[in-house]
Amino acid sequence: MIELIDVHKSFGKKQVLRGVNLRIPAGECLVILGRSGAGKSVLLKHIVGLIQPDRGRVIVEGVDINRIPESKLYKIRKNIGFVFQGSALFDSMSVFDNVALPLVEEGLLDESEIRRRVMEVLELVELQEALNLMPSELSGGMRKRVAIARALVAQPKYVLYDEPTTDIDPITSERINDLIIELNTDVGVTSVVVTHDIHSTLRIADRIVLLSGGIIKVDVKREHVWEVDDPEFQEFIKVFKMLKNIE
Numbered sequence: 022m023i024e025l026i027d028v029h030k031s032f033g034k035k036q037v038l039r040g041v042n043l044r045i046p047a048g049e050c051l052v053i054l055g056r057s058g059a060g061k062s063v064l065l066k067h068i069v070g071l072i073q074p075d076r077g078r079v080i081v082e083g084v085d086i087n088r089i090p091e092s093k094l095y096k097i098r099k100n101i102g103f104v105f106q107g108s109a110l111f112d113s114m115s116v117f118d119n120v121a122l123p124l125v126e127e128g129l130l131d132e133s134e135i136r137r138r139v140m141e142v143l144e145l146v147e148l149q150e151a152l153n154l155m156p157s158e159l160s161g162g163m164r165k166r167v168a169i170a171r172a173l174v175a176q177p178k179y180v181l182y183d184e185p186t187t188d189i190d191p192i193t194s195e196r197i198n199d200l201i202i203e204l205n206t207d208v209g210v211t212s213v214v215v216t217h218d219i220h221s222t223l224r225i226a227d228r229i230v231l232l233s234g235g236i237i238k239v240d241v242k243r244e245h246v247w248e249v250d251d252p253e254f255q256e257f258i259k260v261f262k263m264l265k266n267i268e
């Protein structure tokens with residue numbers, strides 16, 4: 022389980038998070054909605070300790086990750102895959118090497134086992150043909166899928182996806198949605214997905230929260246989305262509500 026308790030974060034005078042309280046139980050697929058600049062990426066980075074809160078706590082499996090030595094944080098991070106918004110691939114490394122990196126750094130597996138695992142996740146994202154390409158030779162959607170493969174390669178218990186389907190064609194997006202659902206339901210991966218993509222949200226989410234004004238303003242189970250009367254939340258789902266009514 023992941024828990025954020027009263028998390029505050031400012032950059033200079035800009036208050037981004039003003040007391041975020043969020044509990045993410047194991048096995049859940051949680052979607053975080055919010056406008057650009059609302060602090061969604063900042064929130065995700067708190068969960069892996071890439072950003073420390075000014076106030077409040079971030080608890081992962083019972084451990085306050087900001088009160089432990091770096092070596093212990095490293096162990097906790099190994100359980101968490103992170104798909105960065107901009108993919109964050111290493112430009113000087115091939116697709117294969119980018120994806121293999123978490124396993125190579127871990128140093129526990131031999132070369133053939135690493136190769137097997139890398140090919141397995143590349144197949145999941147349908148990029149097994151691209152293993153020798155360099156990031157500069159990839160489309161945006163391919164880069165994103167490489168980033169997803171890299172996040173999955175060490176078989177994490179938690180995967181945090183920062184806009185996994187943004188700028189991706191609807192067919193590839195749907196495959197990514199399927200993959201997120203599959204990992205969540207078949208493998209039991211706890212998923213936290215930041216997105217603007219409402220179609221994707223409605224397909225994958227067990228629960229949806231809206232980050233606004235630095236706090237969690239709406240927190241709702243998937244089956245109750247149509248009942249939320251918050252105007253900003255309604256704005257997000259508006260088009261889909263119309264489509265639903267047409268059906």
Ligand SMILES: Nc1ncnc2c1ncn2[C@@H]1O[C@H](COP(=O)(O)OP(=O)(O)OP(=O)(O)O)[C@@H](O)[C@H]1O
Binds near residue numbers: 057
């Ligand atoms: N390292 C940083 N230093 C200073 N300001 C930052 C830093 N990271 C984020 N911010 C600021 O925090 C605010 C929230 O940024 P964040 O990237 O979390 O937004 P977001 O909700 O992910 O938006 P988007 O949907 O556009 O990705 C922005 O105003 C941004 O400028």
Ligand SMILES: [Mg+2]
Binds near residue numbers: 061
């Ligand atoms: Mg962001």
